[in-house]
Amino acid sequence: MxxxxxxxxxxxxxxxxxxxxxxxxxxxxxxxxxxxxxxxxxxxxxxxxxxxxxxxxxxxxxxxxxxxxxxxxxxxxxxxxxxxxxxxxxxxxxxxxxxxxxxxxxxxxxxxxxxxxxxxxxxxHKLIKQLGPEPLSDDFSGSLLYRLSRNKSQAVKTFIMDSHVVVGVGNIYASEALFKAGIRPEKPAGKISKARYERLADCIKTTLAKAIKQGGTTLRDFVGGDGKPGYFKQQLAVYGRAGKPCIRCQSPVTEIRLGNRSTFYCKKCQR
Structure with missing residues (x-):
């Protein structure tokens, strides 16, 4: 997608x-x-x-x-x-x-x-007016994530993929940002500190900005406006790498299901 x-x-x-x-x-x-x-x-x-x-x-x-x-x-x-x-x-x-x-x-x-x-x-427009902030805007921050996550037991990965919280953090980029931030995707959103959310917000921004710069992710169906595929897939750290060595610690990358979506993370580097 x-x-x-x-x-x-x-x-x-x-x-x-x-x-x-x-x-x-x-x-x-x-x-x-x-x-x-x-x-x-x-x-x-x-x-x-x-x-x-x-x-x-x-x-x-x-x-x-x-x-x-x-x-x-x-x-x-x-x-x-x-x-x-x-x-x-x-x-x-x-x-x-x-x-x-x-x-x-x-x-x-x-x-x-x-x-x-x-x-x-x-x-x-009814499809747009209830959406959360743009992730690369000043309206999106770790403080916002911390405030909206209080008392929430849902997994942090599904929390940041909620378009009412922030738009555009899809499955691939959520896995990648959580890896960069060192946060396990299944951790309850309400149990994460403000400092860790500040780190996560920064990782979301850098992950998306880098993907935009490189033209998106090479998926089977995606081509850009010029008909060429994206190239960000070459840089993926965990997504789609189940069983392969973590780029940081060499432990095997784990795959689980969260919200009916494939989720990838490193058990050693993310906590």
């Missing part, structure tokens, strides 16, 4: 190619995504100039004068810039064609993503 770094990589990849461009037409081949693509999307976008491309959590927000296009990549979605005569593949569901001959193409084999329209301020 594309996580925050993959979505941010996509945003940075497509933004220079579409901001300032005029939409010529929109082709919707299959409107049946997680939520239906609006029937009138072609009429809403035709002739509009793209003003900006931003991101909130894992939603891409494409702004025009009178509204916003919200795009979520779901579990297998991708956005790529192609020429308007690029052959269509089986799971190419939506094309936004521009007057300069380029095309922004939405591809999603599992169809669990979304292409939605909103005329209201984007931060008031």
């Amino acid at each position: 594309p996580e925050l770094p993959e979505v941010e990589t996509t945003r940075r990849g497509i933004m220079p190619h579409i901001v300032g461009q005029t939409v010529d037409s929109v082709v919707v081949r299959n409107p049946k995504l997680r939520w239906p693509v609006p029937d009138n999307l072609p009429e809403l976008l035709a002739g509009k100039v793209i003003e900006s491309v931003s991101r909130r959590a894992k939603y891409l927000v494409i702004k025009v004068a009178d509204g916003h296009l919200l795009i979520h990549l779901g579990m297998s979605g991708s956005l790529r810039m192609v020429s308007n005569n690029e052959p269509v593949k089986k799971h190419d569901h939506v094309d936004i064609l521009f007057s300069n001959g380029s095309c922004l193409r939405y591809h999603d084999p599992r169809r669990f993503g979304a292409v939605l329209w909103s005329e209201a301020p984007v931060y008031e």
